[in-house]
Amino acid sequence: MPADKKSLSLIASAIKKHSTFFVAGHLKPDGDTIGSALALGSLLHRLGKKAKLFSKEPIPEYLRFLPSIRSITITPKVTGTFDCAIILESSALERMGNLIDSTQAKTFINIDHHATSTNFGHINYLDPGASSSAEQIFYLFKHMKLPISRAEAQNLYIGLVTDTGKFQHANTSPDAMLMAAHLIEAGVKPFEIYDKIYATKSLVSLKLLSLALSTLNVTEEGTIAYLEVTQDMYRASGASAMDTEDIINYCMMMPGIKIGILFREIENSKNEVKVSFRSRNRHDVNQLARLFGGGGHKNAAGCTVQGTIISAKKQVIPCAVKLLLTGLAVRVK
Structure with a gap:
C-alpha cells in the first residue's frame, strides 16, 4: 500500500465535499493519462458527482476501444467553472495545455507519479515510486472502499501496462504486479489488451x-x-x-x-x-x-x-x- 495515506484522505474528503469536477491529463495523451481519467471519472459518477473529462489533443487510435472513451471531450479551451479540478500526471497547468486556469475551480488536486512534478495543487498526491497514475487511482478506489468494476479495471490496467512497458520497465514494482492481479480478478483479460494495444498497427x-x-x-x-x-x-x-x-x-x-x-x-x-x-x-x-x-x-x-x-x-x-x-x-x- 502507498505511504501517502494523508493525500488519499484529503482527496477523498474533497470528492465528498464537492459536486462538479473537471478531469484532464497531459498533452499528447497516452494510455496512463486516458485510462486513469476514465477510471476516475467513473468513480466520481458512481458517487453521484458531475464530472467532465477533457483532453486538448485527440485520443490516440489505439486507445479508442476503451470503455466510455467518448466521455472525453476534445477541446482547445474549457469554459465555465467547477468545484474541483483534478489534474493527472502534469507538472503544471501548462503541461495539460492550460485547458483551464486557476480561477475556474475552487480546489485543484494534483495527482502525479513523475519526479519532476510540482506542488501546484491545493492537494498534491505525488508519488514518484508509483508505476503510473493508474496505480495512484487504484489506491484511491481502495482507500474509499469502492469495488472496481470490470470497465474500471480495464481502464486502470491500460494505464498500468502501458506505463510499465508491458511490465518490462524498471518501474514494474511488486505493488504494480499485485495491482495487476487485482485487476485481472476484476475481469481484465490481459491477452485481449495486448492484442489491441501492441499487436494491432495501422498501415x-x-x-x-x-x-x-x-x-x-x-x-x-x-x-x-x-x-x-x-x-x-x-x-x-x-x-x-x-x-x-x-x-x-x-x-x-x-x-x-x-x-x-x-x-x-x-x-x-x-x-x-x-x-x-x-x-x-x-x-x-x-x-x-x-x-x-x-x-x-x-x-x-x-x-x-x-x-x-x-x-x-x-x-x-x-x-x-x-x-x-x-x-x-x-x-x-
Missing part, C-alpha cells in the same frame, strides 16, 4: 515506422542509439504524431545500447523538436530531459528543444555521452 503507422528505422544510428561507442521522425515522413506515410508512440523502443532492442533517443519534428512547427529518451538500469535520462526543460522518469523521459533536428542532435547527443561517462547530465559545448 500508416507501419509505413512511418519503416521510414523512421531507416534513420537508425548509433554513436561511435555503440552505447547510444538514436533515430528521427520528420514532417516529410508524416506526409509520405499519411501518419501523425499519434503514430510515434512505440518507435523509440526499437532503439533499445540492440545489444549494448544503454540510452535510446527519438528526435521528432513537431507537426506544424518549423523550429521545435520533441526529444524522447529511454535507458536501461542506472542511467538516469530524467537528468537529460530536465537539462532541456523537460522531465519524466529515470528510464523514460522527454523534452522539447528549439531548432532543427540537426541542431537538436548536436545539443543532446554529447550530453547523453557525458551522462554515460560521469553519471551526470551537463551541457557540453
Whole structure:
C-alpha cells in the first residue's frame, strides 16, 4: 500500500465535499493519462458527482476501444467553472495545455507519479515510486472502499501496462504486479489488451515506422542509439504524431545500447523538436530531459528543444555521452 495515506484522505474528503469536477491529463495523451481519467471519472459518477473529462489533443487510435472513451471531450479551451479540478500526471497547468486556469475551480488536486512534478495543487498526491497514475487511482478506489468494476479495471490496467512497458520497465514494482492481479480478478483479460494495444498497427503507422528505422544510428561507442521522425515522413506515410508512440523502443532492442533517443519534428512547427529518451538500469535520462526543460522518469523521459533536428542532435547527443561517462547530465559545448 502507498505511504501517502494523508493525500488519499484529503482527496477523498474533497470528492465528498464537492459536486462538479473537471478531469484532464497531459498533452499528447497516452494510455496512463486516458485510462486513469476514465477510471476516475467513473468513480466520481458512481458517487453521484458531475464530472467532465477533457483532453486538448485527440485520443490516440489505439486507445479508442476503451470503455466510455467518448466521455472525453476534445477541446482547445474549457469554459465555465467547477468545484474541483483534478489534474493527472502534469507538472503544471501548462503541461495539460492550460485547458483551464486557476480561477475556474475552487480546489485543484494534483495527482502525479513523475519526479519532476510540482506542488501546484491545493492537494498534491505525488508519488514518484508509483508505476503510473493508474496505480495512484487504484489506491484511491481502495482507500474509499469502492469495488472496481470490470470497465474500471480495464481502464486502470491500460494505464498500468502501458506505463510499465508491458511490465518490462524498471518501474514494474511488486505493488504494480499485485495491482495487476487485482485487476485481472476484476475481469481484465490481459491477452485481449495486448492484442489491441501492441499487436494491432495501422498501415500508416507501419509505413512511418519503416521510414523512421531507416534513420537508425548509433554513436561511435555503440552505447547510444538514436533515430528521427520528420514532417516529410508524416506526409509520405499519411501518419501523425499519434503514430510515434512505440518507435523509440526499437532503439533499445540492440545489444549494448544503454540510452535510446527519438528526435521528432513537431507537426506544424518549423523550429521545435520533441526529444524522447529511454535507458536501461542506472542511467538516469530524467537528468537529460530536465537539462532541456523537460522531465519524466529515470528510464523514460522527454523534452522539447528549439531548432532543427540537426541542431537538436548536436545539443543532446554529447550530453547523453557525458551522462554515460560521469553519471551526470551537463551541457557540453
